[in-house]
Amino acid sequence: MIQTLIQLPIGFIIGLSGSLIPGPLLAYTMAKSPSYGARTGPLAVVGHVLVELVILSLIALGLGVILQARSFQSGFGLFGGLMLIVLGLDGFSKLRNRSAPKKMVATKHHPILGGVLYSTLLNPTVIFWWATIGVATIMEAYLVASLAGVVLWLVGHFLSDLTWFSLVSFSVVRGKRVIGVRGYRVILFLCTLLLIILGTYFIFKYGQLLF
Secondary structure, eight states: OHHHHTHHHHHHHHHHHHHHSOOHHHHHHHHHHHHHOTTHHHHHHHHHHHHHHHHHHHHHHHHHHHTTOHHHHHHHHHHHHHHHHHHHHHHHHHHHOOOOOOOOSOTTSOHHHHHHHTTTTTOTHHHHHIIIIIHHHHHHHHHHHHHHHHHHHHHHHHHHHHHHHHHHHHHHHHTSOSSHHHHHHHHHHHHHHHHHHHHHHHHHHHHGGGO
16 A cells, blocks of 8 residues: 555656756746746646657557566666666756756747647657656556556656646746745755666666566
8 A cells, every 4th residue: 555655756756856857848937937927837737748648648558568578677677767867967967057048939839839849849858758767667656556556656747747837937927936046956956866766776676687
């Protein structure tokens, strides 16, 4: 039971780790919020989640049959663990980089469409993330807690996007920093550190399947 319930905070933290690292969708939300208001974040997340649901559906079509294969588990577990470490290291590099975000395009469109665009054509890393880290972590949730674990992991993941981007748009509209720069950097540091820990765990766990 505990192994099932813990998938909710795991999904939330992993999702938050990706959301916190500055990227196209974050920059878009900050650029769009002054003109569209605090609704920008939640609506952009709707578009983002729609894309993720499509990706998940495509993954599920071929994932269920081979999920129990030892070679699949070891391959995606190791690669997913490696990508978690890379993402964590990238987060640490972003902590040292304080340059201003680039000017965004497509800010004239509705936030839902913006969420779609900045999760596909204007940000193809979303698809790559799900094909690597997403598959590895969902596979772990399934192996540990079956379908219920996957559902809770996904709920946690989607809640992390909604929470963070809603906070960003609200903060921009209010013209003040809700959590402040220091608070943001502390949260990002802890999340990226967790990514590296999880990545190391995955490499150790699934590396043993090769022997």
